[in-house]
Amino acid sequence: MYGLIGKMRALPGKRDELIDLLLDTTGALPGCLSYLIARDPADTTAIWVTEVWTDRESHKASLSMPQVQEAITRARPMIAGFEFQIETEPVGGFGLPAA
């Protein structure tokens, strides 16, 4: 499995709109096993995203899909920056589809 944990920063006042866009875009992307979106309660502009994919290629391929491309285009004007992002190797846990 391939994973990402990242902290995204919205422009002031844009976090909820950006979250709604992320919620609309996730789900049913090939190879996506989990995509968790969370507000940072200590930082009114920050969004944490934890992603699990079957493999790195699935994640990369998703970025070229029309609906993801469209979402990126709509999201970009609301994003102030990416403060933190790391790649992970998910090993399991609770909340992933059965293998």
Place this chain on the structure above:
Amino acid sequence: MYGLIGKMRALPGKRDELIDLLLDTTGALPGCLSYLIARDPADTTAIWVTEVWTDRESHKASLSMPQVQEAITRARPMIAGFEFQIETEPVGGFGLPAA
């Protein structure tokens, strides 16, 4: 919902054993919606855990459950420290049980 994202550090050579213990303990804890465990590919001692609970109280209550207490007792000698932990407010995404 209530969330946590944390980076735990195992003692050298103990990461796999610690991960196995975490994998054995998770699942079927009341109020736990997601508990994702990942290795850090850039750091051979680090483990990332992303948790989603129905609420803060469920997480807190889990820490008193016998199987969690037992796991904490077994895990403690393998843990070097907690490098990073933040609380989050999960809002949704893909991979959570339907509400």
